[in-house]
Amino acid sequence: xxxxxxxxxxxxxxFAACGKSTLARDLCSALNYSFxxxxxxxxxxxxxxxxxxxxxxxxQHWGGILQSLPLEWRVADGLFRIGLDxxxxxxxxxxxxVSARVSEVAAISAVxxxxxxxxQMLGRSGGVVLDGRDIGTVVFPDAExxxxxxxxxxxxxxxxxxxxxxxxxxxxxxxVRHNLEHxxxxxxxxxxxxxxxxxxxxxxxxxRLDRERQLQIALTVARTLLDKKGMKPSHSSVVP
Numbered sequence: 001x002x003x004x005x006x007x008x009x010x011x012x013x014x015f016a017a018c019g020k021s022t023l024a025r026d027l028c029s030a031l032n033y034s035f036x037x038x039x040x041x042x043x044x045x046x047x048x049x050x051x052x053x054x055x056x057x058x059x060q061h062w063g064g065i066l067q068s069l070p071l072e073w074r075v076a077d078g079l080f081r082i083g084l085d086x087x088x089x090x091x092x093x094x095x096x097x098v099s100a101r102v103s104e105v106a107a108i109s110a111v112x113x114x115x116x117x118x119x120q121m122l123g124r125s126g127g128v129v130l131d132g133r134d135i136g137t138v139v140f141p142d143a144e145x146x147x148x149x150x151x152x153x154x155x156x157x158x159x160x161x162x163x164x165x166x167x168x169x170x171x172x173x174x175x176v177r178h179n180l181e182h183x184x185x186x187x188x189x190x191x192x193x194x195x196x197x198x199x200x201x202x203x204x205x206x207x208r209l210d211r212e213r214q215l216q217i218a219l220t221v222a223r224t225l226l227d228k229k230g231m232k233p234s235h236s237s238v239v240p
Contacts, residue, residue: 007127008144009123011147012024013132016180017160019159019211020132027219036123037080038132040093041119042115103187136197136201157177160180161176202221
């Protein structure tokens with residue numbers, strides 16, 4: 001007789017450059033789960049809006065615009081990929097031009113409503129890890145495991161700066177700092193679904209944790225929940 005392994009939904013929230021996406025991918029690899037990069041979805045919409053030359057400050061019929069975008073989301077071989085007219089645009093949505101405007105686009109209620117629905121459809125069967133800003137509070141408030149990932153601002157600046165330099169992007173560290181501070185402000189103060197930790201989220205400060213230690217902590221909690229399916233974490237912080 002075959003018994004299917006239990007599946008849970010894991011929600012990772014937090015500011016940019018805290019290591020959410022890396023942790024999400026590592027968890028998916030360890031648990032054989034699917035990764036849904038919700039931040040990339042907002043970046044894809046931002047890329048399209050910039051390509052169309054739309055004014056974010058002007059009144060737009062966002063519902064019609066969003067429905068007309070030829071975007072597609074898929075998970076293949078454990079990787080979350082985004083296509084536009086069947087073209088993979090993963091590299092294009094990571095540009096600084098997109099980074100500079102993505103938080104403004106993500107603050108538009110119609111955009112959030114549109115993408116939250118897409119995210120819920122993608123993750124409705126469980127066995128997924130999602131990272132973003134409102135996963136544990138709005139997208140999947142009933143997720144079995146919610147982790148709020150944080151890190152010191154200067155640590156985040158250095159991480160993003162090194163990431164961009166590795167990709168060959170010519171940029172000053174001051175520009176990186178300004179971009180992160182700008183995004184932090186918009187993400188935290190927007191009216192619709194501001195960035196905040198869910199009341200039952202575990203806090204994980206990655207400032208002084210390497211990649212392996214971050215995964216070890218998150219995986220330990222996840223496997224405990226899988227062993228005792230249905231139980232909720234009984235504490236609100238994770239201390240390495």
